[in-house]
Amino acid sequence: MTINDVDKVRTFALVGHGDAGKTSLTEAMLYDANMTTRLGKIEQGNTVTDYDSKEIKRGISINSSLAYLDWKDTTFNIIDTPGYLDFIIDTKSSLRVVDCAIMVVCGVSGVEVQTEKVWDYTEEFQLPRIFFINKLDRERADFDRVVNMIKENFGPNTVPIQLPIGREENFSGVIDLLKMKAYYFHSSPDAKSKVEEKEIPEDLKEKTAEYRQKMVEAVAEFNDEILMKYLEGEELSEEEILSCLKGAMIERKVFPILCGSATKNIGIELLLDFIKDYFPNPVELPDIVLKDLKEGKEVKLKRAVDEVPFSALVFKMVADPYVGSLSYFRVFTGELNSDSQVYNSSQDVENKVGKIFRMQGKEQTPIPKIAAGGIGAIAKLKKTNTGDTLCDKEHPIEFKKIEYPEPIMRLAIAPKSKGDEDKLSIALSRIMEEDPTIQVYRDEDTGETIIAGMGESHLDVVIETMETKFGVEVEKSTPKVGYKETIRKKVQAEGKYKKQSGGRGQYGHCFVEFEPLERGKGFEFVDKIVGGVIPKQYRPAVEKGIVEAMKKGVVAGYPTIDIRATLYDGSYHTVDSSEMAFKVAGSLAFKKGAALADPVLLEPIYDLEVIVPKEYMGDIIGDLNSKRGKIIGMDETRKGKQIIRAQVPQAEMFRYSIDLRSITQGRGTFTMKFSHYEEVPPQIAQDIIEKAKKESESES
Numbered sequence: 032m033t034i035n036d037v038d039k040v041r042t043f044a045l046v047g048h049g050d051a052g053k054t055s056l057t058e059a060m061l062y063d064a065n066m067t068t069r070l071g072k073i074e075q076g077n078t079v080t081d082y083d084s085k086e087i088k089r090g091i092s093i094n095s096s097l098a099y100l101d102w103k104d105t106t107f108n109i110i111d112t113p114g115y116l117d118f119i120i121d122t123k124s125s126l127r128v129v130d131c132a133i134m135v136v137c138g139v140s141g142v143e144v145q146t147e148k149v150w151d152y153t154e155e156f157q158l159p160r161i162f163f164i165n166k167l168d169r170e171r172a173d174f175d176r177v178v179n180m181i182k183e184n185f186g187p188n189t190v191p192i193q194l195p196i197g198r199e200e201n202f203s204g205v206i207d208l209l210k211m212k213a214y215y216f217h218s219s220p221d222a223k224s225k226v227e228e229k230e231i232p233e234d235l236k237e238k239t240a241e242y243r244q245k246m247v248e249a250v251a252e253f254n255d256e257i258l259m260k261y262l263e264g265e266e267l268s269e270e271e272i273l274s275c276l277k278g279a280m281i282e283r284k285v286f287p288i289l290c291g292s293a294t295k296n297i298g299i300e301l302l303l304d305f306i307k308d309y310f311p312n313p314v315e316l317p318d319i320v321l322k323d324l325k326e327g328k329e330v331k332l333k334r335a336v337d338e339v340p341f342s343a344l345v346f347k348m349v350a351d352p353y354v355g356s357l358s359y360f361r362v363f364t365g366e367l368n369s370d371s372q373v374y375n376s377s378q379d380v381e382n383k384v385g386k387i388f389r390m391q392g393k394e395q396t397p398i399p400k401i402a403a404g405g406i407g408a409i410a411k412l413k414k415t416n417t418g419d420t421l422c423d424k425e426h427p428i429e430f431k432k433i434e435y436p437e438p439i440m441r442l443a444i445a446p447k448s449k450g451d452e453d454k455l456s457i458a459l460s461r462i463m464e465e466d467p468t469i470q471v472y473r474d475e476d477t478g479e480t481i482i483a484g485m486g487e488s489h490l491d492v493v494i495e496t497m498e499t500k501f502g503v504e505v506e507k508s509t510p511k512v513g514y515k516e517t518i519r520k521k522v523q524a525e526g527k528y529k530k531q532s533g534g535r536g537q538y539g540h541c542f543v544e545f546e547p548l549e550r551g552k553g554f555e556f557v558d559k560i561v562g563g564v565i566p567k568q569y570r571p572a573v574e575k576g577i578v579e580a581m582k583k584g585v586v587a588g589y590p591t592i593d594i595r596a597t598l599y600d601g602s603y604h605t606v607d608s609s610e611m612a613f614k615v616a617g618s619l620a621f622k623k624g625a626a627l628a629d630p631v632l633l634e635p636i637y638d639l640e641v642i643v644p645k646e647y648m649g650d651i652i653g654d655l656n657s658k659r660g661k662i663i664g665m666d667e668t669r670k671g672k673q674i675i676r677a678q679v680p681q682a683e684m685f686r687y688s689i690d691l692r693s694i695t696q697g698r699g700t701f702t703m704k705f706s707h708y709e710e711v712p713p714q715i716a717q718d719i720i721e722k723a724k725k726e727s728e729s730e731s
């Protein structure tokens with residue numbers, strides 16, 4: 032194993048739209064590098080990196096998984112990431128810790144929504160990257176069309192350095208435009224070696240020459256000396272192109288396009304060679320920037336073993352109810368030894384490190400240390416979350432936090448069997464440690480436990496995890512709307528509580544004026560008692576009684592807000608009056624008064640901001656109108672997308688993430704936050720009132 036020689040390490044992630052073939056491509060690389068003895072298939076649920084039962088059941092990747100291989104003296108650390116929108120945040124975290132990325136693109140559908148999204152992430156983290164056009168064996172696969180799509184979306188610096196030979200089921204090999212050779216692959220994917228290196232076939236010579244020229248031009252442009260030579264008409268040597276290409280990749284000025292088929296195992300060995308020859312090793316990349324916590328300023332560090340201080344970033348946590356959670360980390364500088372100490376500077380906690388593992392999918396292999404460039408896992412790190420920095424206590428430093436988007440979909444959850452509340456809350460806190468895009472909170476208005484995540488599938492998976500890993504059966508439902516009530520008229524009401532039965536009686540008596548307040552003003556109590564018609568010590572009891580009664584309003588039992596209650600008259604009894612009696616009187620006055628004061632139902636209104644490509648604007652506005660939304664304004668983003676601002680009732684928005692996704696094919700995003708309460712339109716209010724009545728009847 033050569034893991035100590037940083038120049039022999041390539042650490043990269045496979046990213047792209049769902050279904051492009053990232054997991055299959057990882058599988059093919061592992062197989063060709065003799066790390067496995069059979070080529071696993073998604074359909075058979077036996078790939079190395081989609082090992083989780085939830086992934087096998089759905090046939091998609093849900094989690095980032097780790098793999099490694101040795102290829103001609105070089106060690107590859109691979110992260111296979113999910114492409115599906117709900118799980119894309121795992122992909123973002125993974126891109127944060129790699130040195131390069133392979134953008135896997137389907138040879139039939141080409142550039143898709145998540146291809147654009149992961150491109151943005153790779154830009155954000157300034158990663159050198161290549162494209163791999165996969166599935167060229169499929170019907171209607173079209174290399175040239177997909178290349179054009181890539182160029183249109185990601186610019187002219189995306190350059191094919193390979194061409195396919197044959198198409199669809201006759202796809203049989205790849206022309207290498209650097210070496211100017213043709214490689215034919217065995218027709219059985221399980222055969223390991225490429226069959227033959229040959230001269231370029233006659234019918235492809237012209238096309239090859241044309242693409243080669245484009246490639247040389249694109250590459251030479253980044254080296255003046257070589258550009259001159261090229262412009263003067265001299266042939267460039269292979270070495271010259273090689274040296275130029277690697278430099279241009281590191282500076283992110285050229286993004287090579289390769290091609291093949293993962294499941295047919297075509298082009299995979301060439302890809303492995305390319306990674307070895309052209310992907311930069313960690314030391315060749317720009318220094319990383321960290322915050323020195325002692326000095327309170329930024330420091331730049333080389334991604335090297337002999338660099339101090341030691342630094343590593345936890346980019347994923349995998350919860351396990353039995354062995355405790357596993358923390359996946361990447362070492363950026365220095366090295367981490369097993370049986371040592373490590374300091375989590377993000378949480379200010381020291382941890383003992385026991386065994387360190389290398390992960391091949393779910394298989395853990397203990398290894399003595401992980402050096403700069405490497406990726407590994409540690410079990411049972413205390414108080415450690417995704418995104419935390421591991422370092423030396425003596426040299427505390429910290430990586431910048433990864434920014435996670437706000438969750439967009441909410442569900443109310445409860446344990447199916449009473450008594451499982453504790454189990455549920457343990458499961459939830461473990462899941463939140465693992466997944467920073469999950470939020471859990473109690474809705475004070477409705478009393479429900481709300482779980483919020485990145486979409487329907489995301490929440491489904493989380494609930495399944497609670498059941499399978501933590502053994503809590505969970506009931507899920509659409510959250511209740513936090514309706515309120517208020518009044519619209521000023522009224523006066525009398526509350527009288529009088530009881531004389533044997534011994535000591537009860538006597539409380541008040542007159543209260545109720546009037547509506549402006550939205551958002553809450554509750555005001557005014558004491559206008561003149562003299563001692565109600566003694567001072569009983570007046571707060573009247574207020575308490577009103578406040579208590581307001582919790583269950585007269586319209587449909589929702590809390591009443593935005594009213595002023597003015598206590599202006601009443602009477603008392605020297606023996607029978609008590610705080611209790613005045614509380615009851617206050618509550619009676621409210622119930623009577625509110626019923627007369629033209630009470631109404633209020634609903635929460637949210638500020639909504641939707642960002643979509645222009646072509647969807649009409650549909651978005653139409654949909655918002657049907658949801659009783661009011662368009663407030665429109666704007667354009669710097670990237671030419673449309674921003675639509677609206678106010679919408681919460682009641683209509685619980686499934687908006689699903690609706691928006693289907694209207695825009697996943698190209699739209701939105702954020703929402705509470706704004707204010709508004710009256711519910713009468714017809715809708717009628718339904719809510721009837722429902723509330725039925726519920727309270729069935730309860731009593």
Ligand SMILES: Nc1nc2c(ncn2[C@@H]2O[C@H](COP(=O)(O)OP(=O)(O)OP(=O)(O)O)[C@@H](O)[C@H]2O)c(=O)[nH]1
Binds near residue numbers: 047048054292
């Ligand atoms: N014909 C053909 N099918 C392929 C190829 N690569 C992958 N597939 C199939 O495409 C489907 C998706 O493959 P995956 O490897 O799961 O794709 P992925 O990019 O990992 O998908 P996510 O992880 O869910 O984003 C599976 O049915 C694969 O068998 C290929 O080169 N040719």
Ligand SMILES: [Mg+2]
Binds near residue numbers: 054112114
């Ligand atoms: Mg996958």
